[in-house]
Amino acid sequence: MKNxxxxxxxxxxxxxxxxxxxxLTESIRHPESIGRVYGMRxxxxxxxxGHYVDLTARLSEKEQQALLYTPGAFLGxxxxxxxxxLTDPVYPRLFEAFLGMNIGYVLYIGGNDSMDTVSKLSRYxxxxxxDIRFIGIPKTIDNDLVLTDHTPGxxxxxxxxxxxxxxxxxxxxxxxxxxxxxxxxMGRNTGWLTAAxxxxxxxxxxxxxxxxxxxxxxxxxxxxxxxxxxxRLRKNVTVCVSEGIRDKNGTFICEYSGAQGTxxxxxxxxxxxxxxxxxxxxxxxxxxxxxxxxxxxxxxxxSSLSDxxxxxxxxxxxKGVLFALDKKTGVMVTFRRxxxxxxxxxxxxxxxxxxxxLEKTVPANWITEDGSDIKQELKDYLFPLIxxxxxxxxxxxxxxxxxxEDL
Amino acid sequence: MKNxxxxxxxxxxxxxxxxxxxxLTESIRHPESIGRVYGMRxxxxxxxxGHYVDLTARLSEKEQQALLYTPGAFLGxxxxxxxxxLTDPVYPRLFEAFLGMNIGYVLYIGGNDSMDTVSKLSRYxxxxxxDIRFIGIPKTIDNDLVLTDHTPGxxxxxxxxxxxxxxxxxxxxxxxxxxxxxxxxMGRNTGWLTAAxxxxxxxxxxxxxxxxxxxxxxxxxxxxxxxxxxxRLRKNVTVCVSEGIRDKNGTFICEYSGAQGTxxxxxxxxxxxxxxxxxxxxxxxxxxxxxxxxxxxxxxxxSSLSDxxxxxxxxxxxKGVLFALDKKTGVMVTFRRxxxxxxxxxxxxxxxxxxxxLEKTVPANWITEDGSDIKQELKDYLFPLIxxxxxxxxxxxxxxxxxxEDL
Numbered sequence: 001m002k003n004x005x006x007x008x009x010x011x012x013x014x015x016x017x018x019x020x021x022x023x024l025t026e027s028i029r030h031p032e033s034i035g036r037v038y039g040m041r042x043x044x045x046x047x048x049x050g051h052y053v054d055l056t057a058r059l060s061e062k063e064q065q066a067l068l069y070t071p072g073a074f075l076g077x078x079x080x081x082x083x084x085x086l087t088d089p090v091y092p093r094l095f096e097a098f099l100g101m102n103i104g105y106v107l108y109i110g111g112n113d114s115m116d117t118v119s120k121l122s123r124y125x126x127x128x129x130x131d132i133r134f135i136g137i138p139k140t141i142d143n144d145l146v147l148t149d150h151t152p153g154x155x156x157x158x159x160x161x162x163x164x165x166x167x168x169x170x171x172x173x174x175x176x177x178x179x180x181x182x183x184x185x186m187g188r189n190t191g192w193l194t195a196a197x198x199x200x201x202x203x204x205x206x207x208x209x210x211x212x213x214x215x216x217x218x219x220x221x222x223x224x225x226x227x228x229x230x231x232r233l234r235k236n237v238t239v240c241v242s243e244g245i246r247d248k249n250g251t252f253i254c255e256y257s258g259a260q261g262t263x264x265x266x267x268x269x270x271x272x273x274x275x276x277x278x279x280x281x282x283x284x285x286x287x288x289x290x291x292x293x294x295x296x297x298x299x300x301x302x303s304s305l306s307d308x309x310x311x312x313x314x315x316x317x318x319k320g321v322l323f324a325l326d327k328k329t330g331v332m333v334t335f336r337r338x339x340x341x342x343x344x345x346x347x348x349x350x351x352x353x354x355x356x357x358l359e360k361t362v363p364a365n366w367i368t369e370d371g372s373d374i375k376q377e378l379k380d381y382l383f384p385l386i387x388x389x390x391x392x393x394x395x396x397x398x399x400x401x402x403x404x405e406d407l
Numbered sequence: 408m409k410n411x412x413x414x415x416x417x418x419x420x421x422x423x424x425x426x427x428x429x430x431l432t433e434s435i436r437h438p439e440s441i442g443r444v445y446g447m448r449x450x451x452x453x454x455x456x457g458h459y460v461d462l463t464a465r466l467s468e469k470e471q472q473a474l475l476y477t478p479g480a481f482l483g484x485x486x487x488x489x490x491x492x493l494t495d496p497v498y499p500r501l502f503e504a505f506l507g508m509n510i511g512y513v514l515y516i517g518g519n520d521s522m523d524t525v526s527k528l529s530r531y532x533x534x535x536x537x538d539i540r541f542i543g544i545p546k547t548i549d550n551d552l553v554l555t556d557h558t559p560g561x562x563x564x565x566x567x568x569x570x571x572x573x574x575x576x577x578x579x580x581x582x583x584x585x586x587x588x589x590x591x592x593m594g595r596n597t598g599w600l601t602a603a604x605x606x607x608x609x610x611x612x613x614x615x616x617x618x619x620x621x622x623x624x625x626x627x628x629x630x631x632x633x634x635x636x637x638x639r640l641r642k643n644v645t646v647c648v649s650e651g652i653r654d655k656n657g658t659f660i661c662e663y664s665g666a667q668g669t670x671x672x673x674x675x676x677x678x679x680x681x682x683x684x685x686x687x688x689x690x691x692x693x694x695x696x697x698x699x700x701x702x703x704x705x706x707x708x709x710s711s712l713s714d715x716x717x718x719x720x721x722x723x724x725x726k727g728v729l730f731a732l733d734k735k736t737g738v739m740v741t742f743r744r745x746x747x748x749x750x751x752x753x754x755x756x757x758x759x760x761x762x763x764x765l766e767k768t769v770p771a772n773w774i775t776e777d778g779s780d781i782k783q784e785l786k787d788y789l790f791p792l793i794x795x796x797x798x799x800x801x802x803x804x805x806x807x808x809x810x811x812e813d814l
Binding site: 070077303386396 | 419448449452453477478479480483484485486566569570571573574575577578580581582583606607609678682699700702703704706707708709710711713790793794795796798801803804805806808810
């Protein structure tokens with residue numbers, strides 16, 4: 001009988017605690033193999049400083065349920081890279097701590113960087129013949145992990161983005177005057193989340209009429225021509241851009257905002273690419289224009305959870321426990337889509353060494369030739385991931401979340 | 408038997424179409440007095456150009472229901488001020504159109520400026536002995552209309568702001584490193600909406616720890632001291648500021664952002680006050696900081712509707728019809744709070760002449776002495792307005808809104 005240690009790492013998502021719920025509830029179902037469930041405070045970084053919490057003893061049934069819709073990382077998170085050299089003294093220190101707590105299973109919920117942690121720990125374990133098993137549970141709104149159809153956290157972010165863009169398009173269309181709205185979506189290197197804006201349309205040629213991903217070089221002149229052309233067809237034009245769009249030289253479009261601008265403190269002033277394109281349109285087309293940066297609500301909004309995403313986040317946590325009990329180590333839980341309609345997935349375990357530090361970008365053949373829209377195949381891929389709603393328990397008119405400090 | 412004409416004007420809210428629903432459904436209940444219900448397209452401006460639609464004939468029961476949760480202005484909106492001089496030829500033109508359509512009642516849903524339209528039309532009617540009745544239905548997320556306890560549209564915006572700030576505080580607290588988050592809320596001259604951020608707290612001294620309204624002069628040095636002091640008490644500090652905060656000289660804080668900054672086009676670069684304060688904190692305190700502008704979702708998010716607000720928006724529309732049938736004219740529907748707990752309101756009719764072009768600010772005695780927070784009285788005032796949730800019908804994973812072009 002061994003104890004289980006679980007941690008969260010990297011940027012939070014709206015359902016990262018759903019995976020924690022999955023780990024916790026599945027662990028409790030195996031009292032013959034798993035004793036206590038410990039949670040690292042602030043990931044491996046906090047654990048290295050001795051911070052952890054006994055979740056078995058402290059979470060009531062109601063608190064466990066609240067994990068399902070609580071955004072942020074319930075256990076706290078970190079952005080910490082373990083040393084490349086497995087000879088570094090941090091490794092024996094960690095394994096001594098694991099031994100002291102009688103840990104048999106370490107589950108780490110995170111993205112590319114966090115899988116690097118799982119990879120290093122499992123390789124170190126092999127090198128010292130430790131039988132502790134290390135499992136990665138995927139999480140990222142960016143949907144950029146390889147070897148998996150998609151990633152928990154992405155579906156809810158996509159649903160938030162699609163709903164919000166639909167509302168913005170309505171809001172932008174109330175006046176009978178020409179206007180352009182530029183919406184900036186998260187995604188530095190991959191355009192999965194920005195692609196979800198296409199789901200906001202109710203019919204072909206509906207707003208948002210253009211969508212730009214970082215995968216395709218962005219041409220400012222072609223963009224202006226496209227906006228002008230759209231303004232000949234309709235009064236109100238909404239375009240969506242990924243924060244990471246860059247030109248053919250690889251220069252981020254947002255970097256042009258600082259080309260001549262300095263702030264009140266004499267510093268080079270960088271705004272997002274949305275703000276830059278707003279200024280560009282106003283300057284060159286002389287049209288009423290505004291830009292909107294969707295910001296952190298993309299990863300922490302609880303009122304637009306995708307039930308499909310939440311259930312899959314829980315499933316990933318549960319499968320992680322089952323894989324650990326099945327003697328797997330150095331693997332991440334992945335999804336394979338086995339059917340489109342009705343949509344179905346199965347779970348696999350893939351070597352984290354083939355996943356960590358890699359990025360899955362949107363395939364070029366899922367983007368239109370002129371680079372200003374996505375193709376039906378990508379819409380079909382996205383569609384099932386945003387289905388289903390989650391009712392959030394409210395208290396005093398606001399969502400009643402779970403907080404570790406309340407325990 | 409006369410027909411009824413209804414219009415929407417000014418910036419939209421999440422429940423402005425709830426008032427339209429109220430007007431429409433109440434009108435249908437009085438077939439002895441009200442014939443057809445016409446909707447102005449894009450307010451009085453569009454109507455002047457001959458644009459209107461017959462709502463009686465065209466909205467199915469299902470479409471009427473969908474108005475209840477559809478953001479934006481279903482009929483389209485305008486920002487159009489009628490001429491001050493009632494001798495202007497626009498007035499006889501309008502009344503000729505009313506006559507041609509056999510209009511007996513004109514209901515106008517809007518804020519301060521829209522009430523100016525109601526005032527002018529009713530005064531012109533009196534001057535020409537027309538018996539057409541003009542009624543104002545209040546709407547604004549700013550809650551700045553006088554002679555009413557509060558305004559439809561505000562409660563849902565307040566609920567959105569409080570929920571979102573609560574989620575942002577959670578998102579901002581995941582890392583174990585010192586950080587400051589500045590959230591910028593809509594409200595150029597009044598701080599009602601920013602005050603709602605206080606509802607995001609779960610206990611005293613919870614984040615957001617400071618809240619700044621435009622009603623109190625903003626002191627940058629005192630602000631920096633306050634932030635530093637808070638950082639001695641906690642790792643993560645969230646502060647909320649109204650977009651309209653200004654210093655003791657009346658200069659908007661956002662204007663300081665352009666004091667030295669120019670954009671890539673050589674233009675003076677104005678960012679919001681949130682972005683300016685972010686830069687100020689980074690420069691002066693050297694701390695990790697980010698700013699978030701909540702933007703238009705404050706007035707168009709459908710997933711955080713306050714049921715109290717929605718029901719009151721419908722009520723205001725219905726009362727408007729009843730007041731018109733009761734031979735009232737030149738009045739706006741107002742709310743009086745008759746009980747705090749359980750909360751209750753009654754409706755009155757107040758002369759629009761005493762409402763239009765005036766602004767109700769937050770009383771100074773509802774703000775703390777140092778100007779960095781609100782008092783319990785204001786929280787008590789806000790609390791009932793955000794209560795109750797609304798379930799939005801979904802289609803294909805997204806809210807299924809009503810669109811006039813679909814009719």
